[in-house]
Amino acid sequence: MAPHEIRRPFKRPAISDQQKRRDLSLLRQNQNRRDAQHQARCLASTVVSLPNQNSEPVPEHLDLLPEPEIDNPDAQFSETQAPSSSRDLDIRHASKLRGPEVRMWFAKQLMLPEWMIDVPDRLNVDWYVFARPSGKRCFVVSLNGTTISRLRNGSLLHRFPSALPNGSRKKGGGSGQSYTILDCIFHELDQTYYVIDMVCWAGVSFYECTAEFRFFWLNNKILETGACEAPSQYHRYRFSLLTIYNCDYEGLNTAYTGPVPYVKDGLAFYNKNAHYQTGNTPLALVWKDENCSQYVIDTDGKGQVPHQQQVALELQGDGNLTTSDDPPVVFGCLNKEFIEKSELHPGNLLRFAISEGGLNFLDGKLEKADLQYLGKVNRARAFADTYSKVVFQHMVRHSPLRIEHLFASVSSSYDQDEVPDVEMVV
Numbered sequence: 001m002a003p004h005e006i007r008r009p010f011k012r013p014a015i016s017d018q019q020k021r022r023d024l025s026l027l028r029q030n031q032n033r034r035d036a037q038h039q040a041r042c043l044a045s046t047v048v049s050l051p052n053q054n055s056e057p058v059p060e061h062l063d064l065l066p067e068p069e070i071d072n073p074d075a076q077f078s079e080t081q082a083p084s085s086s087r088d089l090d091i092r093h094a095s096k097l098r099g100p101e102v103r104m105w106f107a108k109q110l111m112l113p114e115w116m117i118d119v120p121d122r123l124n125v126d127w128y129v130f131a132r133p134s135g136k137r138c139f140v141v142s143l144n145g146t147t148i149s150r151l152r153n154g155s156l157l158h159r160f161p162s163a164l165p166n167g168s169r170k171k172g173g174g175s176g177q178s179y180t181i182l183d184c185i186f187h188e189l190d191q192t193y194y195v196i197d198m199v200c201w202a203g204v205s206f207y208e209c210t211a212e213f214r215f216f217w218l219n220n221k222i223l224e225t226g227a228c229e230a231p232s233q234y235h236r237y238r239f240s241l242l243t244i245y246n247c248d249y250e251g252l253n254t255a256y257t258g259p260v261p262y263v264k265d266g267l268a269f270y271n272k273n274a275h276y277q278t279g280n281t282p283l284a285l286v287w288k289d290e291n292c293s294q295y296v297i298d299t300d301g302k303g304q305v306p307h308q309q310q311v312a313l314e315l316q317g318d319g320n321l322t323t324s325d326d327p328p329v330v331f332g333c334l335n336k337e338f339i340e341k342s343e344l345h346p347g348n349l350l351r352f353a354i355s356e357g358g359l360n361f362l363d364g365k366l367e368k369a370d371l372q373y374l375g376k377v378n379r380a381r382a383f384a385d386t387y388s389k390v391v392f393q394h395m396v397r398h399s400p401l402r403i404e405h406l407f408a409s410v411s412s413s414y415d416q417d418e419v420p421d422v423e424m425v426v
Helices: 018-031 036-049 086-092 100-107 211-225 249-257 336-341 387-398 403-418
Strands: 111-115 127-133 136-143 146-151 156-160 180-187 192-201 238-241 264-271 279-287 310-315 320-322 330-333 349-362 365-376
Touching: 018 279, 111 387, 127 180, 127 192, 127 211, 127 249, 136 192, 192 211, 211 238, 249 264, 249 403, 310 330, 330 365, 349 387
Parallel strands: 111 279, 192 238
Antiparallel strands: 127 264, 136 146, 136 180, 146 156, 180 192, 264 279, 310 320, 310 349, 320 330, 349 365
């Protein structure tokens, strides 16, 4: 009898260690426990009390509202315990930050997806997928009878009444401890907040809950509040839940081709076991092509696709040029003479073009990058590019990870999982 043929999961040649970092992230989140309730409380307090010092102007049609003066912002929440780390200390005093420090702090509070540069193992079993709305990523916080949204740079987006817990005077009070924090994308065309994740609900932190549980809880609780209903006097903006699919063949196909009430900006993938990890994480991924996003290849300030790929890197004290990853990835090095001649300083964000030599990889890691210096980046920018973004943009130009590759992966993984055990008879 011919041996039973097993279809192997689809694999492209490795150009990154993204899968290894996914495994490490899952392991680390179970080892590093923290005071999640304290984290959520400080974030909610900061969203409300932070002075509105926009370094990047927000368009007027977004209907910004003035912020009321707060005499003692630190008194809104009682601190029951001292900060356990320098990270907590930064959070408690974030309301005193200004300019680039504000942008950097706020951006690090969001769970930021990496770009998908290889197909995760067990994609059809361990992952969700949904069509990502185009719009402005923001935190939405409801407490003390009002609701506030802030962009990832800390700028105030809206202050408004909502049907979220403690989000309007009509909803009544509750104490200052009763607050809700949602991770949203504001979609301007229909003036709707699309909820992509939940950090805290009615004072209960969900930082250390799995995505599977967070999505289940969110879908049940937000519908009970009426926040998804049409706007009214006590509910100024509509909230909407996203349809989240298991990333099997059918779910991936529906997320990719199915109709949605918003403009798509790629697909988002979440590992079901992922906690809400602040900063960049390989347990959340974003993928795009020209069929599900208007913006696949990065454009310049004029909205044009440059002939050569451009990257933003941070200059270190030793001359190394690094990404914003933790730990950072080194793309090259500038000599001391060039740094002094160009009046550059450690911490500067610099723009480079990737020249004809491109990016070279060895055993899944960057070996060499052919960089051409273009100048400093806009001051409004807080971070260098991530490694996954640089590599994804490089792949799009030269060897893209296509939807067919994703379909092949979930199909082959499904077939392999479905192969029955065969009893060997001698």
